[in-house]
Amino acid sequence: MQLIRTSALAVLFIFLQIIGFAKSPSLTKAPVPDWIRQKEVPSKMPDLEDISDGYYFESIEYQVNLSLQSRFYRTVKVLTENAGAENAGQIHISFVPQYQTLVLHELYLLRDGKRLDRLNLSKFELLASETELSRSIYNGTYSAYLLLDDLRKDDKIVMSYSVVGFNPVFGGRFFDSYVLQGFEPTGALHINYIVPKQRKLYFKTFLGADSPKEKDLGTAISYYWEMPSTTHVAYDFNTPIWYPTRQRMECSEFEKWSDVAKWADDVNPIPLPAATGKLREFADQLWLKAKKDSIAYVKEVADFVQNEIRYMGVEVGEYSHRANEPEKVFAQRYGDCKDKSVLMATMLKHRGIKSRLVLVNSWEEYNMETYLPSPNAFNHMVLYFILNDRGQYIDPTITNQGGNIRDRYFPFYGKVLHVQPGGKMYDTEKIVSGNTRIEERFHIQKDGTAILDVLTIYTGANAENTRSYFKQTAKNQIEKSNIEYYQKLYKQVKKRTPLHLEDDIANNVFRVKESYTIDKIIELDPTTNRSTVYAYASSLSLYIPEIIEPRTTPIALSYPLALEHDVYIINPNSVNVPALSENIYESRDSYYFGKSITTNNDTLKVAFRLGFHDTHVKVDQVDEFMSDFSDLNNIFTCAVYMDDDGFVTGSNTQNKTNWWAVSIFLVLLALFTWLTIKYYHKRSASSVIYLYDNAEYDAVGGWLILLALALFASPLRVFFNLMVPYMFSLQVWNTFGYYTEMSKTLLSALLVFEFVINTLIFFLSCYCFYLLIKRRDIFPQTLLALLLLQIVFTILDTVAASVLFSKPPETFSEYAEIFRTIIFGIIWILYLLNSTRVKGTFVVKANDKVEVLPTEDIRP
Structure with missing residues (x-):
């Protein structure tokens, strides 16, 4: 009131x-x-x-x-x-x-x-x-x-x-x-x-x-x-x-921009403070406070004009473009952008610091150079000062700026006009000065409740905006707004501790701490029917402009923007969360966004990112923008599945063996062995690969030795690299896909498919090695089938995983494994089809003895 x-x-x-x-x-x-x-x-x-x-x-x-x-x-x-x-x-x-x-x-x-x-x-x-x-x-x-x-x-x-x-x-x-x-x-x-x-x-x-x-x-x-x-x-x-x-x-x-600059210079000259006035006396006090250091003096003057001269203007008649006298502005303690800029310039001039007024348009970041020169092209005035041969812009109307004066944020205004005789248009820089980082830590309790601790860190320009917001808004109102935000996301949220603020103005960092209790954090996911804790980054999605198709114009963005929203799901009783990693990140010309999932000891971390490094999305990139943000819920939300015991799914099954999987693996091996002996092992070779009628080599030699080593290592690699740590893991079977929003049925089907095919590859690798040692005539065609199976399986598995997880392989090792399998298969297939040693070595039929021709009859 x-x-x-x-x-x-x-x-x-x-x-x-x-x-x-x-x-x-x-x-x-x-x-x-x-x-x-x-x-x-x-x-x-x-x-x-x-x-x-x-x-x-x-x-x-x-x-x-x-x-x-x-x-x-x-x-x-x-x-x-x-x-x-x-x-x-x-x-x-x-x-x-x-x-x-x-x-x-x-x-x-x-x-x-x-x-x-x-x-x-x-x-x-x-x-x-x-x-x-x-x-x-x-x-x-x-x-x-x-x-x-x-x-x-x-x-x-x-x-x-x-x-x-x-x-x-x-x-x-x-x-x-x-x-x-x-x-x-x-x-x-x-x-x-x-x-x-x-x-x-x-x-x-x-x-x-x-x-x-x-x-x-x-x-x-x-x-x-x-x-x-x-x-x-x-x-x-x-x-x-x-x-x-x-x-x-x-x-x-006005014919030229220099004409506009001269007009503005004539209308708003920069005077010196009156010799016996209060402004000069106050400026001298600031000079002493700054210990006669020019940089420190500029900071003192900027802080005073920005924060002590409130923004308010009486722009009647000529004063729409003419500033009031600095002495008057100082006395009344209010003024508009012209008044504040001229006042600051006067105080700097008192100490011999050069400066000039600058006309800007706070709306028109681009195309200013295409306009006809006129005062109508501008709606704002700022200041440019020069100290130690370095020029710097400062906006006297921005309040509560902190940090080093040389790092003080200045908005991107596109082209600006320096007010002086012969003044020219200059470009201003795009500077993303400021970051907002939200850290939400959900300490899950075994009874399904949670303690939520929130730390929000504002830096740079974001700290200045937040600092002003907290100075102008009642703390109780902010607390009420914050708790209403979380009550919309989670059930039965209550304030645990009062809002706590930490303002480090020297480094321009502003921290806000909050703490809540949530009586029911675990919900039933309607899609998967599983117990779930949701991680939201709703604050990020609010910055994505709503677009209606069709569109033929650029999209305005809230530039500059750099937002980080990290959600930590912390297991009860310090129980470790399963090792997990997922990363989705896209960087475009004017924006970037991403979501990643990692684990560390008892904590699962979901990191959301959003940033704009330009003021707009270009016309030819609008379709890409609409495609990127067509599903905001998927980008800025993550479902973390929980077991009935109140832990993140898989937490209590780590390093445990799924004995059902081991048993099925042994049953499948027995089944494959029985089918092979009954229906295949005693057959003669087909015409797929031409073989000689009689053996020309009495032992495995040449490149076949390398092939024998590869076949010997293959089942070992499948067993120890895939079956033991992956297919036999109880955690994998219980948690496959728990951190995604994919269909559990499809993901389980993919896992079963991988299990059966890898078991078959393990069996065929062992069987092919046996056939190679025995120099059986069916070895080339059997190995050919194994190599083709590995190539087809690798391609199908990669495609299926990419579709289900909506992303291709990411790491070099993943791509290396895919190409290794394909290249390995192609090389050995060509060798099987063209090698005379293969044709002259693998001629032993079921229950036959090998007759080796005399050396002189061996073909070259």
């Missing part, structure tokens, strides 16, 4: 100041000026399917006479529905009485061919509208307001008026801009500028808009657009403000 009363008194004080020096607003009435150009092209009826709010503009006129400093407006609204009266019947005309006069010309209805006059000045209300009040800026803007009565469907509302007077702060120079397309179609658009011949007004159009037509009026030239209809432009949500989507025009009497 105290804050509300203080704010109310401040607002009242500001308004009293405005009333004290602003002109009393009034309305006048006059005929349409004779200098107005008459529209020559009739309006076209727009498609009513594109119209909302129950009305449309049949025509819009905007005409400017530079010599008379007059802007003329005329609109014709057509009500397509009775509901349109609610919007079309409210008239608001804004003007600044300090230097403008509002003159009303026409206001009437056209109904059934009759003209119904409604222009009655006494019915207008003059209200202080203050169009920038939300930014704590009081600009003295008034609004002439009228609510039309007795409006009906098909009525036409015709209104025209003039706003006379230009802001004198621009020294008689004129500039303007106008959007030629809207988000709804218009029946006709008429724009006209009457420019005296002795004045040069530059024009520029954008997105293919036509240049103005010209007409010589004798002493002046008319530059005009007359469009019988305008097409509407579809609006894409979350489009960057700077991205042009509608045709528009600009005009300006």
